[in-house]
Structure formats: C-alpha cells, structure tokens
Amino acid sequence: MPWPLVALAALLAAYALLIGALLLAGRSEHARAVARLIPDCIVFVKRIARHPCVPRGRALVLAGLVAYLVSPIDLVPDFIPGLGLLDDALLVVLALRWALRACPRAAVQAAWPGSLSSLRMLLALARAG
Numbered sequence: 001m002p003w004p005l006v007a008l009a010a011l012l013a014a015y016a017l018l019i020g021a022l023l024l025a026g027r028s029e030h031a032r033a034v035a036r037l038i039p040d041c042i043v044f045v046k047r048i049a050r051h052p053c054v055p056r057g058r059a060l061v062l063a064g065l066v067a068y069l070v071s072p073i074d075l076v077p078d079f080i081p082g083l084g085l086l087d088d089a090l091l092v093v094l095a096l097r098w099a100l101r102a103c104p105r106a107a108v109q110a111a112w113p114g115s116l117s118s119l120r121m122l123l124a125l126a127r128a129g
Helices: 003-024 028-050 056-070 086-100 105-111 116-126
Strands: none
Touching: 003 028, 028 056, 028 086, 028 105, 028 116, 056 086, 086 116, 105 116
C-alpha cells in the first residue's frame, strides 16, 4: 500500500478514535462538532474565498491552499508521524489568518456552515477572531 494512503488511513483512524472517545465520555455535542469540522472547513474556505470582503490576492492564496492540501506533494511527507501533517496545519492557520483579517466578523460568521463554537475554535487557532 502506498505511503500516502497509509497516512490517510491513519489520519482517518485517529479522527474516528477522537470522535469515539468524545462519544464514550458523554460529550456528544463536542463529538458532533469534531466530526463536522473538516467538512465545515472545506465549505467555509470555498465560501470565504468567493466573498467580496476577501481581496482577489487573498482568495487566490486560499485556492492555492486547497490545491496544496489535495496535492500528493508536501513540504513534509504526511507519513512522517507527528510532523507529516504539521506543515498542512501550519499553512491552513497562516492562510486563514491572513485571509480573514480582511473580513468583518459578520461576513466570517455568515460564511461558516457549522456551529458557533466550532467557528470560535477555528478563529482562536487562526488568531483572527
């Protein structure tokens, strides 16, 4: 099995274990928020990149981010434990931080498809809120 598929399978397994642990701990609301975070982020980046508050250059950076994330070529290969996803996470945080600084909070909230608590967490990670 190729390394990228192994890394993807490991990431999905860790994601599922986190959601399962939250469910077993009786935190179904948190489990739901974690389960929806990745799909919500995909929809959010797509929406915010098209929003008029985001200048064209910043929208292109977000489009480039999506292209980089789906590309099999990474700065640090994803199969390296601990470090493999670090470059992806760092680029997501930096790109969102830069893009969201151009938008008013109301526009960011309108573009976010998930719960308000998930948005707060994302903004705290990106230090844009």
